[in-house]
Amino acid sequence: MRRSLNTQHVIFTVVSLILFSIVIGCGSNVDLATQISGKWKPVQGEGIVDINLAKEPKSMTIDGHAFNAVVENIDKGSNTVQVRVETEAGKTEVWSIHQVWNDNGSTFKLNLRHNGTTETLVSVGHS
CATH class of the missing domain: 1.20.5 (Single alpha-helices involved in coiled-coils or other helix-helix interfaces)
Known part of the structure; x- marks a missing residue:
């Protein structure tokens, strides 16, 4: 017993x-907005994309052009953040940032969809 x-x-x-x-x-x-914040560069072409969604004031800078950013939606299921920005022309747009992990889950790239185009970005530290 x-x-x-x-x-x-x-x-x-x-x-x-x-x-x-x-x-x-x-x-x-997992704070997706924090994970994708940082300095990124396009796989093709030149320039720097600085994403700051981890702290206030939230912003995105693309090739020296700064945009105030408001996180509209975080979809953890698809690893996507939707960000509302006001363009230099005063137009409000929603941009999409999709986190794409490599096969073994050790690093990721970003797909930034804005202005009708999609750019693949790599971390400046991992280029």
């Missing part, structure tokens, strides 16, 4: 630890 209780206690402890690990792992809040 005593051995049965010890076995049950060990099984309960192991199962509890596994469930706790799963809950902590799945419940971690």
